[in-house]
Amino acid sequence: MRFHDSVCGAVLLALAVFIFTYALTIPPMPGQQYGADVFPRMVAIGLGAFSLMLVFRGWKYSAPGTPWVAIAPWMRDPRTRGNFILAFVLTIAYVLLDDIVGFIPLGIAILMVLFVRQKVEWRKGAVIAVAMVVMTQFLFGNLLRVPLPRGILTGFW
Amino acid sequence: MDAIIQALLLIADPYVILLICLSSAFGLFVGAMPGLTATMATALLVPITFFMPPLPAMAVIVTTSCMAIFAGDIPGALLRIPGTPASAAYTNEAYAMTVKGQAETALGAGVVFSAIGGIFGTIVLATSAPLLAEVAIKFSSFEYFWLVCLGLTCAVFIALDDPVKGMLALFIGLAVALIGLENPAGLPRFVFGVTDLMSGIEMIPAMIGMFAIAEVLRIVAAATTRLPPARAISGSIFKGQWTLTKKYPKQILRGSTIGVLIGALPGAGADIASWITYAxxxxxxxxxxxxxxxxxxGIVESGAANNAAVSGAWIPALVFGIPGDSITAIVIGVLYLKNIIPGPMVFVNQPAIVTGIFALFFLANLILIPFGWLAIKSAKHILAVPREILMPIVLLFCIVGAFAVTNSPFAIGVMLAFGLIGFLMEEHGFPVAPVILGIILGPMLEQNFVTSMIKSDGSFLGFFNRPIAAGLGVVTLAVWGVMLLRGLKAIRVPQTA
Amino acid sequence: MRQRFQQVMALGLLGLVGLASPTQAAWPDRPVTIIVPWGAGGAADALSRILAPMLEQEFKQPFNVVLRPGGSGVVGHTAIAQARPDGYTIGLGTVEIVMLQHQNLAPINHKDFTPFAIINADAGGLIVGTDSPYKTAKELIEDIKRKPAGALKASGTGQGGIWHLGLVGWLLDEGVEPARVPWVPSQGAGPAMTDLVAGGVAFVTASLPEGRAMIDAGKARALANMDTKRLALYPNVPTLTEATGTKWSVLTWRGVFGPKGIPQEVSDRLVPALQKAHASKEFQDFMRDRGFGVAWMGPADASRFMDKSYDDFGRVMKASGMIK
Known part of the structure; x- marks a missing residue:
């Protein structure tokens, strides 16, 4: 998806306005004239100024006929669109489920889904997925003591 | 002298040597895989370096980045796909040589002149950094304020043909840096009651997101993931390189010098160095x-330049704590984790680390020749690793890597959010490097600005009262002036399609 | 062939990670983070640098020191207080623990922490750059009285921090309006010393051991020591009382803390380890060499001490007009 420059500019302008108004609510540093509110206001002004320039430039000088929203090729092709959404959804699923399900089952599932989707032969995919996840668990979880959640496998080792 | 001996002893450790060999292999592999960049290689290594003493951690990063930048030449010459953006400038040239049957010469030139450029860059780094540190010790908040401004501006100024979008990217980074407690008053800002945001956006998950996740998304969204088969390299790659050295000494020197300078400019790294020197x-x-x-x-000159830039980028990173490129941006994060605060005092307090880094650069660029030779010889097989298997694995490593930094799933969310932001920004023609620079330098800019305002009783004249500050200030304002003119011109002649 | 390359890559990664660290059972069975609320080069930083390797040796686990400076110690102390109380995040707390709430800087006080031990106490000082015109504390205070308000600026820690209090208390005692010397907040004594040497401020009120690196490098000069007696480290530097006749003195202290609610099991292992480290020759030599004042208070003593300290600071800060 590709938005028109003016649309991008407008979104960033809204962000700038938000930062500025938020900064007005920051209390000053006790006993000093310049506190935590000064810098956000400067950032908001800079962001706002350049987004105005982008809005103006897009509106005035964009090639005629540039649509407000152009659909990128990868969004039109159901396969690449699916790939994109899948990678995204799987990562979110990991964040939400890792404590309950645990790293090993979830990691294998994520790799398998992506492999199958990319038409990797499933037996080969399964071997690689299990090997990679077990290796990662061993390296990060056991050797480096990163507390990768064990989830449903809690108590097995 | 003590520092040198100490540094050499630290490196001569078999543990460190083994790490160097492993990271060489890793760097060459990642650099040679199209779509995986040197920055991404470094970002993926951070969680591992987290568990190492400072010098081995630096060894891993230095070796990986040197190797990856060179290895980017391999698929460029063989497939006409640059392995990393730093090789993009001369990919067509190298491929044209392959078509003419001179792949050996093209890749050999890549190895040899990368090593020469890298060693030149290291010499400049090792001689200029300690001298600059002597000057930097006299810097107070005014000088640092201007220096940070100048660095941020340079990043936008040289890197881009669209300064408006570059500036916006920079301000987005600065806006991200506002989140959390890290401000002169220690007040929580923009946290909206989320405890995980109190300490601000963690830099490393954000970087893994912008450099690795965004790339994964881009590749899965690309029409094809399969690479064409590459041909094997049979002849000697070193034949004729000595003749080339004698034929192009000026080009080598010019490429290395420009490379190291561009590397030292904040925000611009090996990729820009190679475009400029090719030109x-x-x-x-x-x-x-x-x-x-x-x-x-052209391959001789820009091949030398991109490796020289890798070392050059460490100059401002070590002396001022201002990253010279996106790799050193990550390095600064790692140094902070190791309780080494980059700045002039590092040269006084931890000279062995500094000397060690210089020595590592020498070593990495020397072993680049044998390791590079191996990589070229096995290029055909490296390039045959299917990306549809590699990409999901990279995603898995990103998830574990982001998690490992703070041990919280929140970091994975941060990584994913920045991956999406990075992907969308590139789709809309915004560069991502200035965002990272903004996130890193935002707190430094704020701290020095607020302190300076307090010192000068709120008068902007105070920013020009000290000679060095005044000089830096004038230069910064001049660059801003030029940028403004260019920006106005860019409005009249839009580059965007 | 393809598989072989995956194997090579896998082995490579295996090797990289595998070399990192060995492990053991019970607390701590993974790396412990020590949060330091102050910048590099300060005393808190130095103390954590000496303690971390000793604890590492004791527990065979990495103790990673993470500096979290900013906001008069608010950032780091809040981070310690809000950490998960599992013993894997502890911190090097400083006197600010009992000050932050009074200063309205953060809604936390000593009740939000689990004290393990207080290990050091130091007095404030008076330090100028080598090229400063002031040779004695007396010359300095006279110039402060004579010159227009705001001509001389001081630094040493964050706004309202212990050394800021040290300055305000001294000025009040000398009969000078505290606003005559504006305070430049810094991220700790280390950054303040750097700024002093760079000529950013006129003087620094941090402790002499904190200024030592610069003093011994000939870049800064100690004028006085805000203690009741001279320091063994600088026997030639007078106390502030000797120099100007003021009765003012000020102390800071540092210790090892965790968030409230740390399991007793962790304290039972950590406190003896700290005591052992504290008693070691290595630690004592380090403290003497750096000129740091040695103190020891276990969890119970530290708790009692902080209760009293909290009330005292509230009184002094109100009296000085720093808070309302």
Whole structure:
């Protein structure tokens, strides 16, 4: 998806306005004239100024006929669109489920889904997925003591 | 002298040597895989370096980045796909040489002149950094304020043909840096009651997101993931390189010098260095008409430049704590984790680390020759690793890597959010490097600005009262002036399609 | 062939990670983070640098020191207080623990922490750059009285921090309006010393051991020591009382803390380890060499001490007009 420059500019302008108004609510540093509110206001002004320039430039000088929203090729092709959404959804699923399900089952599932989707032969995919996840668990979880959640496998080792 | 011996002892450790060999292999592999960049290689290594003493951690990063930048030449020459953006400038040239049957010469030139450029860069780093540190010790908040401004501006100024979007990217980074407690008053800002945001956006998950996740998304969204098969390299790659060295000494020197300078400028790294030096090589060449037809001259100059830039970027990173490129941006994060605060005092307090880094650069660029030779010889097989298997694995490592930094799933969310932001920004023609620079330098800019305002009782004149500050201030304002003119011109002649 | 390359890559990664660290059972069975609320080069930083390797040796686990400076110690102390109380995040707390709430800087006080031990106490000082015109504390205070308000600026820690209090208390005692010397907040004594040497401020009120690196490098000069007696480290530097006749003195202290609610099991292992480290020759030599004042208070003593300290600071800060 590709938005028109003016649309991008407008979104960033809204962000700038938000930062500025938020900064007005920051209390000053006790006993000093310049506190935590000064810098956000400067950032908001800079962001706002350049987004105005982008809005103006897009509106005035964009090639005629540039649509407000152009659909990128990868969004039109159901396969690449699916790939994109899948990678995204799987990562979110990991964040939400890792404590309950645990790293090993979830990691294998994520790799398998992506492999199958990319038409990797499933037996080969399964071997690689299990090997990679077990290796990662061993390296990060056991050797480096990163507390990768064990989830449903809690108590097995 | 003590520092040198100490540094050498630290490196001569078999543990460190083994790490160097492993990271060489890793760096060459990642650099040679199209779509995986040197920055991404470094970002993926951070969680591992987290568990190492400072010097081995630096060894891993230095070796990986040197190797990856060179290895980017391999698929460029063989498949016409640059392995990393730093090789993009001369990919067509190298491929044209391959078509003419000179792949050995093209890749050999890549190895040899990368090593020469890298060693030149290291010499400049090792001699200039301690001298600069002597000067930097006299810097107070005013000088640092201007220095940070100048660095941020340079990043936008040289990197881009669209300064408006570059500036916006920078301000987005600065806006991200506002989140959390890290401000002069220690007040929580923009946290909206989320405890995980109190300490601000963690830099490393954000970087893994912008450099690795965004790339994964881009590849899965690309029409094809399969690479064409590459041909094997059979002949000797070193044949004729000595002749080239004698033929193009000026090009090597110019490429290395420009490379190291551009590397030292904040925000611009190896990729920009190679574009610029490819252009200078063509401009000053006696036979410019041969460029693009498989002529080695440009490869010699920009091959030297991109590796010189890798070392050059460490100069401002070590002396001022201002990253010279996106790799050193990550390095600064790692140094902070190791309780080494980059700045002039590092040269006084931890000279062994500094000397150790210099020595590591020498070593990495020397072993680049044998390791590079191996990589070229096995290029055919490296490039045959299917990306549809590699990409999901990279995603898995990103998830574990982001998690490992803070041990919280929140970091994975941060990584994913920045991956999406990075992907969308590139789709809309915004560069991502200035965002990272903004996130890193935002707190430094704020701290120095607020302190300076307090010191000068709120008068902007105070920013010009000290001679060095005044000089830096004038230069910064001049650059802003030029940028403003260019920006106005860019409004009249839009580059965007 | 393809598989072989995956194997090579896998082995490579295996090797990289595998070399990192060995492990053991019970607390701590993974790396412990020590949060330091102050910048590099300060005393808190130095103390954590000496303690971390000793604890590492004791527990065979990495103790990673993470500096979290900013906001008069608010950032780091809040981070310690809000950490998960599992013993894997502890911190090097400083006197600010009992000050932050009074200063309205953060809604936390000593009740939000689990004290393990207080290990050091130091007095404030008076330090100028080598090229400063002031040779004695007396010359300095006279110039402060004579010159227009705001001509001389001081630094040493964050706004309202212990050394800021040290300055305000001294000025009040000398009969000078505290606003005559504006305070430049810094991220700790280390950054303040750097700024002093760079000529950013006129003087620094941090402790002499904190200024030592610069003093011994000939870049800064100690004028006085805000203690009741001279320091063994600088026997030639007078106390502030000797120099100007003021009765003012000020102390800071540092210790090892965790968030409230740390399991007793962790304290039972950590406190003896700290005591052992504290008693070691290595630690004592380090403290003497750096000129740091040695103190020892276990969890119970530290708790009692902080209760009293909290009330005292509230009184002094109100009296000085720093808070309302």
């Amino acid at each position: 200078t090589a063509k401009k000053f060449s006696k036979e410019p008409e041969k460029f693009g037809t498989g002529h080695v001259e």
